[in-house]
Amino acid sequence: MSDATLRVFRGVGTVGGQTVDYTVPVAPGMVVLDALHYIQGHLAPDLAVRWNCKAGKCGSCSAEVNGRPRLTCKTRMDDLPKDQPITVMPMKSFPRIKDLVTDVSWNYQVNKKIPAFHPHQNTDWKISQIDVDRVQEFRKCIECFLCQDVCHVIREHDAKAKFGGPRFFVRVAGLELHPLDAGNRVGLLKEELGIGLCNITKCCTEVCPEEIHITDNAIIPLKERVVDQFYDPLTMLFRKIRGQ
Amino acid sequence: MTTSYETREHDVLIIGAGGAGLRAAIEALAKGASVGVVCKSLLGKAHTVMAEGGIAAAMANVDAADGWQPHFRDTMRGGKFLNNWRMAQLHAQEAPDRVRELEQWGALFDRTDKGAILQRAFGGHTYKRLCHVGDRTGLEMIRTLQDRGVQLGFDVYMECTVTRLLTDGGRLAGAFGYWRENGRFIVFKAKSVVIATGGIGKAWPVTSNSWEYTGDGMTLAYQAGAELMDMEFVQFHPTGMVWPPGVQGLLVTEAVRGEGGILRNKLGERFMEKYDPQRMELSTRDVVARSIYTEVKEGRGTEHGGAYLDISHKPAEYVKKKLPSMYHQFKELADVDITKGPMEVGPTCHYVMGGIRVEAETAQSTLPGLFAAGEAAAGLHGSNRLGGNSLSDLLVFGRRAGLGAAEHAKRVSYTGVSEAQIAEAEKELLAPFSNPNSESPYAVHRDLQKVMQSLVGIFRTEEDLKKAFAELEQLKTRAAQASVEGSRLFNPGWHLASELKSMLTVSEAVALSALARTESRGAHSRIDYPNYDPVWEKKHNIIVREGVEMKRRESAVEEMPDELKQLAMAD
Numbered sequence: 030m031s032d033a034t035l036r037v038f039r040g041v042g043t044v045g046g047q048t049v050d051y052t053v054p055v056a057p058g059m060v061v062l063d064a065l066h067y068i069q070g071h072l073a074p075d076l077a078v079r080w081n082c083k084a085g086k087c088g089s090c091s092a093e094v095n096g097r098p099r100l101t102c103k104t105r106m107d108d109l110p111k112d113q114p115i116t117v118m119p120m121k122s123f124p125r126i127k128d129l130v131t132d133v134s135w136n137y138q139v140n141k142k143i144p145a146f147h148p149h150q151n152t153d154w155k156i157s158q159i160d161v162d163r164v165q166e167f168r169k170c171i172e173c174f175l176c177q178d179v180c181h182v183i184r185e186h187d188a189k190a191k192f193g194g195p196r197f198f199v200r201v202a203g204l205e206l207h208p209l210d211a212g213n214r215v216g217l218l219k220e221e222l223g224i225g226l227c228n229i230t231k232c233c234t235e236v237c238p239e240e241i242h243i244t245d246n247a248i249i250p251l252k253e254r255v256v257d258q259f260y261d262p263l264t265m266l267f268r269k270i271r272g273q
Numbered sequence: 274m275t276t277s278y279e280t281r282e283h284d285v286l287i288i289g290a291g292g293a294g295l296r297a298a299i300e301a302l303a304k305g306a307s308v309g310v311v312c313k314s315l316l317g318k319a320h321t322v323m324a325e326g327g328i329a330a331a332m333a334n335v336d337a338a339d340g341w342q343p344h345f346r347d348t349m350r351g352g353k354f355l356n357n358w359r360m361a362q363l364h365a366q367e368a369p370d371r372v373r374e375l376e377q378w379g380a381l382f383d384r385t386d387k388g389a390i391l392q393r394a395f396g397g398h399t400y401k402r403l404c405h406v407g408d409r410t411g412l413e414m415i416r417t418l419q420d421r422g423v424q425l426g427f428d429v430y431m432e433c434t435v436t437r438l439l440t441d442g443g444r445l446a447g448a449f450g451y452w453r454e455n456g457r458f459i460v461f462k463a464k465s466v467v468i469a470t471g472g473i474g475k476a477w478p479v480t481s482n483s484w485e486y487t488g489d490g491m492t493l494a495y496q497a498g499a500e501l502m503d504m505e506f507v508q509f510h511p512t513g514m515v516w517p518p519g520v521q522g523l524l525v526t527e528a529v530r531g532e533g534g535i536l537r538n539k540l541g542e543r544f545m546e547k548y549d550p551q552r553m554e555l556s557t558r559d560v561v562a563r564s565i566y567t568e569v570k571e572g573r574g575t576e577h578g579g580a581y582l583d584i585s586h587k588p589a590e591y592v593k594k595k596l597p598s599m600y601h602q603f604k605e606l607a608d609v610d611i612t613k614g615p616m617e618v619g620p621t622c623h624y625v626m627g628g629i630r631v632e633a634e635t636a637q638s639t640l641p642g643l644f645a646a647g648e649a650a651a652g653l654h655g656s657n658r659l660g661g662n663s664l665s666d667l668l669v670f671g672r673r674a675g676l677g678a679a680e681h682a683k684r685v686s687y688t689g690v691s692e693a694q695i696a697e698a699e700k701e702l703l704a705p706f707s708n709p710n711s712e713s714p715y716a717v718h719r720d721l722q723k724v725m726q727s728l729v730g731i732f733r734t735e736e737d738l739k740k741a742f743a744e745l746e747q748l749k750t751r752a753a754q755a756s757v758e759g760s761r762l763f764n765p766g767w768h769l770a771s772e773l774k775s776m777l778t779v780s781e782a783v784a785l786s787a788l789a790r791t792e793s794r795g796a797h798s799r800i801d802y803p804n805y806d807p808v809w810e811k812k813h814n815i816i817v818r819e820g821v822e823m824k825r826r827e828s829a830v831e832e833m834p835d836e837l838k839q840l841a842m843a844d
């Protein structure tokens with residue numbers, strides 16, 4: 030068994046704080062969250078960390094490991110360079126509470142703005158598997174908020190007041206493409222969720238632990254809906270002519 | 274001395290935001306009650322999110338012969354007739370409607386080729402009965418309930434831990450807790466309280482359960498004077514991961530066996546042929562867990578002390594589609610490609626059948642105004658739970674608890690909260706900051722887990738259980754002396770110090786009940802009493818508090834009406 034050094038952010042509140050180095054014995058197959066638990070259990074009992082499932086299913090343990098937003102429960106120690114300390118920082122886009130724990134309440138506020146599933150009337154609730162498969166991707170989201178963390182609109186421009194962020198574009202896609210949904214959230218996308226601010230950098234897709242193709246499969250088709258509904262006179266004309 | 278606290282008022286206070294708590298909240302809201310939901314984690318992160326295999330409901334979409342009667346019979350037989358028959362009946366009858374309701378609120382299940390909800394086979398279920406979404410059923414369920422609740426408008430208190438129920442002359446008055454973020458105190462005044470706090474698995478080291486499963490809700494109820502029941506029945510799921518060490522205990526869903534997975538020992542023998550030739554891998558969990566344990570103990574285990582579970586005979590694409598999260602879990606955490614080779618698996622502490630004693634129709638505990646549902650409640654599963662019967666339990670009895678609580682709230686008015694009780698609760702919580710000792714709560718927790726694993730595990734004996742008592746006594750003393758570093762701001766060491774008390778309470782209740790039950794039944798296996806005892810078939814163990822003492826009593830199992838008896842016994 031060898032040792033590793035974890036350089037972990039410690040600090041209370043939104044300002045100040047510093048990193049502290051901890052030496053942790055490495056066992057086979059160990060993940061960064063195991064190392065953080067070792068630190069809690071033996072070196073710093075008050076180290077604040079969120080986690081629940083330890084299996085990549087709940088999206089609680091998000092942090093920035095060696096500068097990259099990741100689930101610490103799915104980040105293997107043996108995948109990281111051994112010759113330098115492993116840095117573990119809290120998500121940068123959210124206000125810090127303590128150590129690795131950040132205030133993610135803004136996400137829950139955005140979620141409240143999105144109208145829930147609204148079924149077609151008189152449906153017999155028969156759905157084909159193909160239609161289910163088409164939306165499954167968006168419904169896999171575990172709300173780790175790593176995509177929100179990495180998106181420059183939130184991270185660099187702090188546009189939280191007028192932007193929903195990739196997580197919630199995924200959520201809207203999951204509702205809009207539900208085979209029996211009769212709601213329309215296109216106006217919401219354009220206005221409250223500010224989908225126009227996204228300039229398709231795809232950073233969100235790169236960090237998503239559920240491998241959801243956020244940009245290609247959710248954001249771009251939703252942007253097209255916005256264009257169709259609000260800007261494109263030709264499409265609108267065609268629609269009128271074809272009676273759609 | 275009382276420090277400051279904020280006060281909130283709700284007709285119905287729900288402790289726990291898993292499937293049971295959220296379903297209860299939705300029902301209470303629908304009945305016009307004002308509802309507050311408290312949870313230790315963020316919303317959407319409760320255990321329910323991790324459920325994989327599916328929800329058991331006799332919808333008969335795949336096997337037309339299914340119906341509530343076979344589901345009832347399977348549940349009673351799986352629980353070895355210690356179940357509350359009325360709960361088992363209501364559960365089997367109402368589960369299909371509860372699933373349809375989920376669908377109407379937006380949940381999307383996998384489909385049959387006729388477009389109905391698809392159902393898969395699971396251990397102990399005679400028919401294909403589990404409605405599912407690949408292997409992430411719990412995620413779909415919790416998101417659907419969460420969004421429904423948000424839409425109806427409940428108040429959620431996230432990352433807030435309740436440490437005590439408040440009573441006023443034997444009447445329930447509310448609850449006391451603290452915010453994890455800043456350590457500040459909060460008092461809830463409530464007319465009814467629903468406990469939906471889940472289980473107790475964190476008292477064991479090898480477990481599929483998260484840090485939240487410390488038995489808080491059962492301890493709250495016990496401290497307030499309600500009865501606990503059947504606490505000896507702790508389910509060890511047969512298939513947890515065994516390697517590498519960091520993932521030991523993580524669940525390997527039963528859906529792997531439901532989809533055709535085969536168990537073998539290191540000699541390549543399909544050993545279930547020996548233990549249950551008829552049902553094989555799809556035998557009940559108690560049987561499969563004991564079989565794997567026995568194989569390993571007799572020297573036929575795998576390299577890391579487990580059994581092989583193999584699904585690689587199925588087409589790779591099929592495995593990836595039906596078991597995507599298992600595929601990723603093994604690939605990423607254990608370097609194993611389950612479409613190409615076997616997994617190594619062994620028993621892991623998973624679920625507790627025992628819990629707060631409730632009445633079937635209303636989910637009310639023995640303390641008026643206090644309700645319980647989900648894993649925190651006892652009765653439905655008897656001595657052994659069938660896979661998939663938990664998610665359906667959450668929906669059926671979550672709804673009933675919400676209804677019962679809302680109706681109770683209509684009949685009573687708020688009662689005063691006692692300043693003395695609040696002061697005591699504060700003092701107890703703050704003690705670790707001024708304890709002169711330097712006992713680490715983490716060290717006490719590790720030692721408790723060792724005791725429970727080695728002395729109160731899958732196989733039990735009188736000698737071990739007696740030893741466990743002596744050890745638990747010492748651990749209680751040490752826990753009372755636990756001290757913490759740092760401040761009240763998001764301090765996990767401090768949180769654990771308080772949760773240790775719950776874990777010790779439920780551990781003692783398990784050991785006390787396990788010692789008394791001198792037979793083997795369902796998940797409770799006594800090496801010194803390996804057979805069923807017809808006398809114990811008629812008795813529950815009840816745990817109550819008398820002063821500071823934990824007392825055990827026995828209570829008769831309620832007799833089934835004749836027609837149900839015939840149904841349960843019929844082949």
Ligand SMILES: Cc1cc2nc3c(=O)[nH]c(=O)nc-3n(C[C@H](O)[C@H](O)[C@H](O)COP(=O)(O)OP(=O)(O)OC[C@H]3O[C@@H](n4cnc5c(N)ncnc54)[C@H](O)[C@@H]3O)c2cc1C
Pocket residue numbers: 288289290291292293294311312313314319320321322323324325326327328329410411433434435436469470471472481482485489490524623624646647648649660661662663664665667
């Ligand atoms: C990995 C895994 C897979 C599973 N798969 C299946 C399956 O396929 N099918 C099936 O039927 N069952 C399955 N189960 C079992 C099932 O998921 C659980 O039994 C069920 O989800 C429990 O739900 P619950 O609502 O009772 O509690 P939970 O969902 O655990 O919720 C408990 C809530 O109580 C809160 N809480 C606890 N203590 C306090 C406190 N002191 N103060 C405030 N809040 C508190 C928690 O924060 C949480 O919100 C699985 C379990 C696991 C662990």
Ligand code: SF4
Pocket residue numbers: 179180181182194195226227228229230231232233234244248
């Ligand atoms: S693609 Fe859009 S939403 Fe995603 S990170 Fe880039 S700007 Fe943000």
Ligand code: SF4
Pocket residue numbers: 088169170171172173174175176177195196199236237238239240241243
């Ligand atoms: S879309 Fe992906 S990255 Fe974003 S919150 Fe969901 S799971 Fe996380």
Ligand code: FES
Pocket residue numbers: 079080081082083084085086087088089090091100101102103
């Ligand atoms: S702990 Fe659940 S995703 Fe990491």
